[in-house]
Amino acid sequence: MSEFTEKLIASIVKENNQGYLILKNSWSLFDSNIGVGGNTHSFNITIRPENGQDIIAEESIKPEDISFSSPDKGYKIRLSTQSFNSVSSQVNRYSGKFETLVKEYTTADNKVVGPTHEFFTLPEGDISLILDSQEPQDQYVDSPVQSSLNSTASASTENLFSGINKDTNVQQNAQVSSSPKKKAFLIPLIAAIAALLILLAAFLVWKGFFSGDDAVATQNPAVTEAQSSEEPKNEPALEDESKKADDENKKAADDGKSLESANTDENNQNAPAEAVNQEPQSPAENQAAAQPSAETPAVSANSTASSGSPSACTLSSEKDEVIISSCLSTNPKIEVISTLSEQSLNNDRCDLGKRLLSSYGRKDSSAAYMFAKYFDPNSTAQSKCIKKDKTQALYWYQKASDLGMNEANEAIGKLKE
Structure with a gap:
């Protein structure tokens, strides 16, 4: 087990004739995009016996086959039938005890x-x-797992059904041996039926049921009807052309109106974009801006009314998955993520705050440093959601240091004194 994680538990279940692997209490271990519609990260899984090295199943999971499981605070992974059957066939052999190795990788470069x-x-x-x-x-073709392990799983599946295949071969041999008798019986029967049909056709010709004059007479009305059905189509075609011309004129007018409305919408969208690109103000400027004035209330009221909805990265009463999905869709900066994480921890939204810091802390030094300070016994940063833990603090300080933050090295030195 990892030095800095608690003992992790997973289960294998079958629902509606489909196998699943459920990773419990693992929401803080992986990227927050996984399981909520993101497709940039996914899992490689390897299932083997407990304390053993034999590989029972190995599979790279497609991002769309992973969902976030709120009751388990983890992930529900859809397994291929081959992987599930490989595990199912080995339950008795290993007393139902397995271990699963989970690696996270990026789908763009398989890293x-x-x-x-x-x-x-x-x-x-x-x-x-x-x-x-x-x-x-098939295995997920964009994953780093190779297809060489498919032969091992296929061999175990063939062993499971070897008895069935033998019975099938015996039945096929019996059918082949009986086929000559059936053919010997069918050939005279078919010949007799063909002879009867020939005699019946000759009798009908002799009686005059089929004559050349009747065939010509029946063909001529068909030609006449076809000609009459094609002639009156010319006048409606002219009417259709005039209608098409009118429709094109209306469409041109509508396109002009649409272009004007599109220009208006583009001007409205540029204003919020410029506001987002402004540099952050200093603490002194923020304090001065917070002081009330006679004109400020009116401006705030108007801006709130025009916006219509709160920011996507603002703490609300929505579920954690909804907030994360909405926020990440805007490609927020790390400062926005840090603010949302701090608000979550201060308002007892523990899972949301820790999940954001854990996910971004593995790729951004400031997020890792912020998460470490909550664990650091020497730091004044506190939250009801996070207990002081020297081991966890060292882990996240080291992560921040590896990502290029020099302040983390000083904190590590103090903890090791």
């Missing part, structure tokens, strides 16, 4: 991000073999 996390894995409920799945689906 592994962060450490490998080990989960003690147990099957739950009915995990019998999936026999009638309409899968198979």
Whole structure:
């Protein structure tokens, strides 16, 4: 197990003839985009016996096959039928005790991000073999896992159904041996039916049911009807052309109106963009701006009324997944994430605050440094959501140092004194 994480638990379940791997209490270990619609990060999983090295199943998961599981505070991963059946067939052999290695990687360049996390894995409920799945689906082609392990899983699946294949071969041999008898019986029957049909056709010709004059007579009305059905189409075609001309004139007028409205919308959108690009004010300027004036209330009221909705990265009563998804869709700066994390921790939204800091702390030095200070016994940063922990503080300070923050080295030295 990792030195800086608690013991991690996972379970394998089957729901509606589909296998799933559930990673419990793992929301803070991986990127916050995973499981809420993001497609930039995903998982590589390797399932093996507990304390063993034999690989039972290995699979790279597609981002769309991962969902965030709120009850478990973790992730629900859809397994391929091949992976699930490989585990199901080994339950008795290993007494139902497995371990799962989970690596996070970026889908753009297949680069592994962060450490490998080990989960003690147990099957739950009915995990019998999936026999009638309409899968198979190929391994995720953009992942770093190679397809060489497919042969191992295929061999175990063939062993499972070897008895069935033998029975099938016996039945096929029996059918092949009986086929000559059926052919010997069918050939005379088919010949007799063909002879009867020939005699019937000759009798009908002899009686005059088929004559050349009747065939010509029946063809001529068809030609006449076809000509009559095509002639009256010319006049409606002229009417259709005049209608098309009128429609094109109306469409041109509508396009002019749409262009004017588009220009107006573009001017309205430029104003908020310029406001976002302004440099942050100093604390003294913020304090001066906070002082009330006679004109400020009116301006604030008008701006609130025109905006219509709060910022996507503002703490609200929405669920954590909704806030994270809405905020990340705006590509926020790290300062915005830090502010949202601090607001969450100060308002007892513990999971949201810790999840944001843990996710961004693995790729941004300021987020890692901020998270470390909450754990640091020497720091004044406090929250009901985070207990002081020297080990965790050292971990996140080291992460901030690796990302280029020199202040983190000083904090590490103080903790080691």
